Amino acid sequence: MAAKSFDMIVIGAGPGGYVAAIRGAQLGLSVAVVEREHLGGICLNWGCIPTKALLRSAEVFHLMHRAKEFGLKAEGLGYDLDAVVARSRAVAKQLSGGIGHLLKKNKVTVLMGEATLPRPGVVAVKGGTGTEEITAKNIILATGARARVLPGLEADGDLVWTYKHALTPKRMPKKLLVIGSGAIGIEFASFFNTLGADTTVVEVMDRVLPVEDAEISAFAKKQFVKQGMKILEKTTVVKLDRSPGKVVAHLQDAKGTVTADFDTVISAVGIVGNVEGLGLEALGVKIDRTHVVVDEFCRTGVPGLYAIGDIAGAPWLAHKASHEGVMVAELIAGKHAHPIKPGTIAGCTYCTPQVASVGLTEEKAKAAGYTVKVGRFPFIGNGKAIALGEPEGMVKTVFDAKTGELLGAHMVGAEVTELIQGYVIGRTLETTEEDLMHTVFPHPTLSEMMHEAVLDAYGRALHM
Structure with a gap:
């Protein structure tokens, strides 16, 4: 049987991939999307959306404690962590289901499975019932990224968590260490600190939120400290000693190394692109530090092969991925596409x-x-x-x-x-x-x- 052919195949159904697919379909292209896990990708299922739902619960809890300021009475305040998490998961599920509906409405073929590129213009999809090959002149890589793992700081889901564990916590941390003060680290620090965890944030750079303007970072730090967080800048976590219910962190700064005890550690030290196992090297795709090298139109240099979103490098933001998806779909459809100017992409962090x-x-x-x-x-x-x-x-x-x-x-x-x-x-x-x-x-x-x-x-x- 001949392989099914499309005008465009998208690998990955995150905010870059599913938007590229929808725009391609709107422009009259026949489109297939291959997704190995969840429609909506990390953003909808394990990132932007569920974290905002958690942070909203924390924000409301924080406001409840300020009731008196507003002339209101609120007594016997508390929270149910399982219910907070359940709400967050329900929000993610609702939106992920919505993506399925949008793709169906736009007549996009969705194939669930692992994708590889055995030859130019061919995508092999390994699903539950075997492997099938589909073809297209244009293929968009939108495989996203995952949490960076530093040696010795590997997550175990019990004492040391990634963002995924932090989104579905089995318990409330009492003494929490957050490694990394970028958007992900500081948002989780803000959430757990508001709910009462004794929170310490360690940042290797000279200030928290290091990509932000120095004045803004300084202002934010002052507020975090006021809320009870401990902020350690120019500090590295060199080692974690784990024992039942306890982690001893070895923290190194210019003065030397000290140890501190925690019951939970969240590692948020950046991300790496999902470039492995696709067969990219054999096709001649250039990869630099786990990211696919692309030009301003997201072209990889291999004819008909594009890369968008997190896999194509910084800034690692959902809205950047979506706009790149639209641009590439329009390029493939022969429209006059405009490259995205990095200086017009906003960054948002939803801490308090x-x-x-x-x-x-x-x-x-x-x-x-x-x-x-x-x-x-x-x-x-x-x-x-x-x-x-x-x-x-x-x-x-x-x-x-x-x-x-x-x-x-x-x-x-x-x-x-x-x-x-x-x-x-x-x-x-x-x-x-x-x-x-x-x-x-x-x-x-x-x-x-x-x-x-x-x-x-x-x-x-x-x-x-």
Whole structure:
């Protein structure tokens, strides 16, 4: 029997893969998706979505403790960890089911199984009933990434957890060590700390949230410490000694090595691309540090083979993967596709307080040779923030002093992950300070701080 042929085959049904498949189908292509585990990938099932559900429970719990401030009474406060986790899993399940419906609606063929590429233009799918081969002129790799494992810090699911164990905890940690203070590490630290775990975060770099603007990192750290977290920067976990119910961590900084006891460790030290076992090397695909090397249109250099999302390198963000998926599908369909500008992709971290940013930090802008104008506005100067009881936060803008171009925007505080898109649109439209100053922001909203932070960069802030 001849192998079934498609216009486009997508390997992986995460936020890059399933979106690429839908866009391809919309454009009239015959599309197949191969997925080995879950529709929606890590993001929907074990990442972005279920973590936000957990963090929402923690946020509500935190607010319940502040009831008195709002003139409310809440007594006998507590939580049921199993119920918190069950809600998170139900949210993930609902959305994963929705992806199945969307693919079906768009007439995308879904094949569950392990994919390999035995020859150019051929995908072998190993499922429960054997292996079948399908063919296409265009193949998109969207296999994503997984947690990086450091020697000696391997997860065991009991004392040492990955993000997956942390999403379905069998118990509440009493004394928790989080290794790594990027988005994943700090979100789990925030969740468990809010629910009462004695939490320590270790970061090898000189500050927490190291990819963020230094001022924002410093502000966030101050809030984390205020909430009871211990933050150890410029520190490495060199060894973990495990014994029943206890982990002794050997922590090394410039002064030497100390030991500390914990009952739970979460390792969040980055990710590696899922590039193994696909047959990529034999096809001539270039791989650099577990990521497929691609050009601005996500082409691998092998005719008809593309790579999108986490497997194609930083930034490792679902929304970047989705947009690359759309771009590649449009390219395959013969449309005029636009490459994605990395400087217009926002990063969001859903700890308390939230952190969000787009474009260049002040430090990076200066290093790139720009003369900058910087504006700042604090939450304490905003009526809506005070009414919400959220006066801790800051909005920061970075402009090119010569042209007025918005180079970057950085925020920390309540709901900044929802606010950042205003500046993202500004960056995409190549907005200047003048456009932003002339924009009328509604009152009373948190978004007014975005206006004030622009005005402040030019010495024109009204409420400070």
